[in-house]
Amino acid sequence: MPSEFSLKAIKIMKNIPGGKVVTYGQVATYAGNNRGARQIVRLLNSSWEKEQLPWHRVINSKGKISLTPGDGYELQKMLLENEGIQFDENDLIDLSRFGWNINI
DNA sequence: CAACTGACGATAG
DNA sequence: CCTATCGCCAGTT
Structure with a gap:
């Protein structure tokens, strides 16, 4: 039985x-725990496949991909660029333009 | 049952 | 800008 936090987080992510x-941080906050970023990490690692979550659309607060090159970084960047998201010269995503304002 | 582990965040220096 | 710390908490070891 998943926690309420997990249910909300999953619901939010499926709606990105x-x-x-x-x-x-955004997802964690809207799911009811503004300090639950790590639980989001857990969800993405353990059930993104089962819940069909767009894991590549979840990044860290600086607008940067947290994966390391060679371990998914390239893949994630490619998937995002494929959706029209642009990276600046420092491989950062402009959250003011591509960040989603959650409203469930 | 204690210790460890995370694709993190906020804060302080 | 950078490193160092602490908080958070479910799932593993």
Whole structure:
């Protein structure tokens, strides 16, 4: 039985529109725990496949991909660019333009 | 049952 | 800008 936090987090992530991204902190806050970023990490690692979550649209608060090159970074960047998201010269995503304003 | 682990965040220096 | 710390908490070891 998943926690209420998990249910909300999953519901939110399943609603992220293409071409937009959200941060761990945002999802955690809207799911009811503004300090639950790590639980979001757990969810993405353990059940993104089962819950069909767009894991690539979840990034850290600086607008940067947290994966390391060679371990999914390239894949995630490619998936995002494929949705129209652009990266600046420092590989950062402009959250003011591509960040999704959650409203469930 | 204690210790450890995370694709993190906020804060302080 | 950078490193160092602490908080958070479910799932593993």
